[in-house]
Amino acid sequence: MDYRKKTVVASVTGLTLEGMDIMFISFAMSLIIAEFHIDLATGGLISSITNIGMLLGGIVFGVLADKYGRVKVFTYTIILFAVGTALTGLATSIEQVYVFRFIAGIGAGGEYGIGMALVAEAWPKNKQGRASSYVSVGAQYGVILAALLSAMILPAFGWRALFFVGVLPVIFAFIVRKNLDESPEWLAAQKQKKTAKADKGKLLQLFDSPRTTCTTLALILMATVQIAGYNGLMIWLPSMLQKSQGLSVSGSALWTISTAVGMIIGMLTFGRIMDRFGAKRAYGAFLIASACAVFLYANATGAVMVLVGGAIVGFFSNGMFAGYGALIGSLYPVEIRSTATNTIFNIGRAVGGFSPILVGYILQSYDMKVAMLYLAGLYCLSFLVMLTVKRASAGKMTEAVA
Known part of the structure; x- marks a missing residue:
């Protein structure tokens, strides 16, 4: 598999796992509300807190990826949202759910832009639109995957088991780290950038x-x-x-x-x-x-x-x-x-x-x-x-x- 295809596979898989992670909350929401005896507004706050985490993660990991490399930071974002998702299954209070979803959101927020940057730097300009579209449909794949897993896991094992599945992306992160090289365009830019540019806030x-x-x-x-x-x-x-x-x-x-x-x-x-x-x-x-x-x-x-x-x-x-x-x-x-x-x-x-x-x-x-x-x-x-x-x-x- 050539480098271009590898970037698409890695990025679409990352976005699929992110979409799956986000949709887990939707499918498990009614069970979480029932277990912790909370109202709908309190339950809805879970998604809002996740979005705030995504915003923070997007900014922080975007800066880190531009400074230290796409692939290295990309794998860290996957591991972080996988850990946050798995920890959600261990939560004993709604406050802990908020904390763990915030952690998962930080990781998920960083993953999107890094994957898109990898694809943009690997594909020629006259094919970047279709390459970006291949990656973007990953979110819809994630919705379908979450629906299938929820149908199988929720009735038999409950909502906590659903989130334990979220640890699986860690394996994917290691595969990416081992098989995907750093963006050649980013490496070239690192060699050429001036010290003044490097010190400027990204x-x-x-x-x-x-x-x-x-x-x-x-x-x-x-x-x-x-x-x-x-x-x-x-x-x-x-x-x-x-x-x-x-x-x-x-x-x-x-x-x-x-x-x-x-x-x-x-x-x-x-x-x-x-x-x-x-x-x-x-x-x-x-x-x-x-x-x-x-x-x-x-x-x-x-x-x-x-x-x-x-x-x-x-x-x-x-x-x-x-x-x-x-x-x-x-x-x-x-x-x-x-x-x-x-x-x-x-x-x-x-x-x-x-x-x-x-x-x-x-x-x-x-x-x-x-x-x-x-x-x-x-x-x-x-x-x-x-x-x-x-x-x-x-x-x-x-x-x-x-």
Whole structure:
């Protein structure tokens, strides 16, 4: 297996394990609430604390990966979220669950950007979009894997046994460490960088000029919209459809599967469109299509339209997720690429994670059409912001962004 394929396999496996880890909480939530006798809000805080850990881990491990190497730090992030997940199974109080999920979040937050940086540095620019899309679908694989493991383990052994499975990624970390060499582009940059550059704060380099600051803030807003849209759709739409269309629980589960399939196809398609037409054209088309699809979906009626429409919404709204690794990688130089990817996307993940609260308020105060109009408006806002994105470093924008 050549180096390019190794980076994709390592990164997609890491994101699969991360997605599995995150979804374990969703499947085990009702059992955790029952065991510790807590209310829904207290249980929901588990995900919020995990997201805060991801933000911290994304920043810290992004800086470390740019300084000490992608592969070495990548393996540490995997080990950390594996240990945090396994420790969750030993928690004797909800406070301990919070602590262990925070630890797992730190590791998970660092893994995403490092894996994407590895792929961006291994693949030629005209194929980075599709390589990024191959990695991005790993999160969906993780959801499927978590669902299968939960179905087998929870009824027979309880929620604690589910989290003990989380120690298995440690084995994967050792395999990566042994079989994957460091990024040649990063090694070359290490030899060439000047002492003054090495002493400069990596995180501050994301804001070291007005142009770079605008680019960083624009990408943070785009990432926030990406996560806010995904969370708003996936968390609330099943219950919205149960209420507005009279869908049964099994029907809403079928909708979830249909939407997830649409998302996977959308990711793989987006990567190829991005490689062929450039990031701005790809994001522009998908953002406008997402706004239209979400707005029109509020008027869907009948089981067939609900299922097909869900797949179409998933295709466009989450297809864009596939491009962020390649997009950010093309906009920032190698010495801050991991820091940029982790910081930007994890800030988006932390802020966008609050979207379900706002969607819930809109549903409570208004109706589904207003909620979908809110989501459509987010995509329109992201489209306008996307038009301002320029390469952070001096010089012409790369072909991938043009």
